[in-house]
Amino acid sequence: MSFINNPSLTVTVPIAVGESDFENLNTEDFSSESDLEESKEKLNESSSSSEGSTVDIGAPAEEQPVIEPEETLEPEACFTEGCVQRFKCCQISVEEGRGKQWWNLRRTCFRIVEHNWFETFIVFMILLSSGALAFEDIYIDQRKTIKTMLEYPDKVFTYIFILEMLLKWVAYGYQTYFTNAWCWLDFLIVDVSLVSLTANALGYSELGAIKSLRTLRALRPLRALSRFEGMRVVVNALLGAIPSIMNVLLVCLIFWLIFSIMGVNLFAGKFYHCVNTTTGDIFEISEVNNHSDCLKLIERNETARWKNVKVNFDNVGFGYLSLLQVATFKGWMDIMYAAVDSRNVELQPKYEESLYMYLYFVIFIIFGSFFTLNLFIGVIIDNFNQQKKKFGGQDIFMTEEQKKYYNAMKKLGSKKPQKPIPRPGGCFLRS
Template identity: 25%
Template structure:
């Protein structure tokens, strides 16, 4: 046979080896039709799957009774008898879900803050003036509003159980405040005065925390960081303990040191002289240094005694009344020569290093940077000039390091959560 004729291979005619453009185009169109058909089939399958998922979700919604409630976020039955469709509870649910309900509550809380700040119990303790009576009327209105708000929420949300009113800690605080107010009014009706109950009024502004989400987040953040701050507080305790022991060992009783009168033979001191030296024109105490220490105040450094505008320079004469004249008087301050630890501690006896407890109080005052220089000057007067090293180290470690360490812990925990 000639090569121009078609050749049969395996019972089928073999194609011509030359390329045929028309056949290639036909084959390409056939492949496009197949691709379009497969895409349409996949779209139909996906549509059927979506319809099946929607049908399953509809079945789940029909099976879940909580999703069929008018208010799915609340329990089905409140106070054992009231469902969400009953008239009193449905009305209460509509109220608490209305945004104006919380806005009005916030305005009443702000009004309560203003009225609490305008009270003047020292000026009008018996509440006789018109100002006090008007403020009392506002306080009565605010208490009634808070009581009604609590009642409405209890009816709408229920009292006990998961998701109810008392399940929230902030709602329990509101309940406690309203209960304390009711106790206050009941005692007022019985003519009883219980001031401790009235102080619970100051907790009313805390109700605003539950209404402001950002503030509530910050408060919860602070409460959540307390376990992490435990290590910081432990470090603070060690710093207080170490510096307290050093202060007690070095300065126990020195802030009581005063210059006392030395008894002299045949010399009678005036009756108006104090037992130890005190400034007449200053509230500051003159704390002396004993001979064994290197303080900055000694009993020999006392100023001259003054009688009016006259500066006294004379010495006392034995067996004499030593009556002052217009130009001459006795310098009685020169006889305050005995430095003894028998006086009172400075600042009405609150600041000293006599024991570890009082030392901690002094350390806390120094760390707060409030009046710490006066404490340092007193210690330097009685002990040594170089005691400033103790106070500088205490401020650097306590005030600059430990307080900022607490802020670092809170900021780190905030970044972890948010």
């Protein structure tokens, strides 16, 4: 009653250790048993000095936050360490004099190149130049006005791309620029345009080598791939799938080798037939039964010829080509009909003489086409998923803010809750 009448009275309450809401829980998800016993011992030691129901366990050690590196607006070294050590002209102090001026110029170029407006402008120029290439056709020399209208924009585009390349050389440095595969692609395409422009100025545009080089301008739309992350992922997936594709190709070649050898044994020399060269029709078996009958027609100066089909199984090489045509389902019906109509070597084919040959093509389509060719698609899809994970997050099309939120949620999900505090079991609380 004294405690109720005098609220300012302080009562020391010992804390019981025996009763806890967490005793029957599985503590693997929270903490180990040794950690729980250690926590109880600390509570026992501090029970004598605790006042009221306040438990001083001690502040847990704060975890150091993971600081992600921020994108710097400073350019990297222009040359490699080997070049700097070997050539003294590359050893420039950026603290004073011309070195400082050069460094300020690089910083300015770096900020220009990294600006979103600059990147948008370059992408727009790439799309315009690609559209200009689409207007060139076989009649371009006859249309002088259109040819002149396309030549001047082509020069402007070339100058803009050269300026972009020079800005990136200064901003990124030779080390960063020439160790990036996408920059190499830009460099080669710009060089093709520059050589073509120089040849036109010198009057060598009609040379065969220059004309062949001008065809490489068709690679200009590829420059747009490096500007979009989604496109880069697709291209990187295709390039990264090349080693795995080679393994699948080896399996495919072994499968096809079996069917090619079987095809040579079954159909070698059996696709020949006697055909009327005037009408293109095949002679009936009643008129021409074999090669000898066809030769008799040729000797009588009749329009006949003993010929073979273009796609056949006369050897393993031709067998591979025939199987490729069957696997792609382009013109494969002619090959199958020729096999089904075949009789024997130097015999005129007869309609559906060998019906059991249908099984050969059905089995090959199942194992040689549906099975092996779909492995290529599976390998490419697998590499595409790997590239998605490499570029961060489960979705490569998330914005930067969404990626930061996603990574923060992953970090919070990996944190474990703090150690549970046992419930006090004093006499006042029990009543």
